[in-house]
Amino acid sequence: MAQKPMTKTQLVAALAEKTDSDKTTANSMLAALTEIVTDEVAAGGAVTLPGLGKFACRERPARMVRNPATGEQVHKDADRVAKVTIAKALKDVINA
Incomplete structure (x- = not known):
């Protein structure tokens, strides 16, 4: 059974505990990391x-894409997307 994802509040609390700091500092570190990335x-x-x-x-x-509701082919303009590639170290921990 899948667990619920960790919330931001839980992440900030865990980060504060791991770094021996308060939640305010941990929250600002998380916000700064998010902004930089x-x-x-x-x-x-x-x-x-x-x-x-x-x-x-x-x-x-x-490219040409298909509307799944109607099956109609529609032209989609070029765009940019974010891509996340998971590190091998994390894959190894997950599959261990």
Whole structure:
């Protein structure tokens, strides 16, 4: 049975406990990390978080897609998407 995902409040509490700091400091660290990763990926760069994975921006070309409700073929313009590649270390821990 799948567990519920960890909430931001739970993550901040766990981060504060692991770093021996208060929740306010942990929350600001999490917010800063989020902002740094977001800014770098939005600018087209990539950020590697050792042991977790790599966040990157990927460009997708224009293409034809199908509307699943009607089956109609529709043209979709080129766009950019965020891509997360999970680190081997995390995969190994999960599959152990």
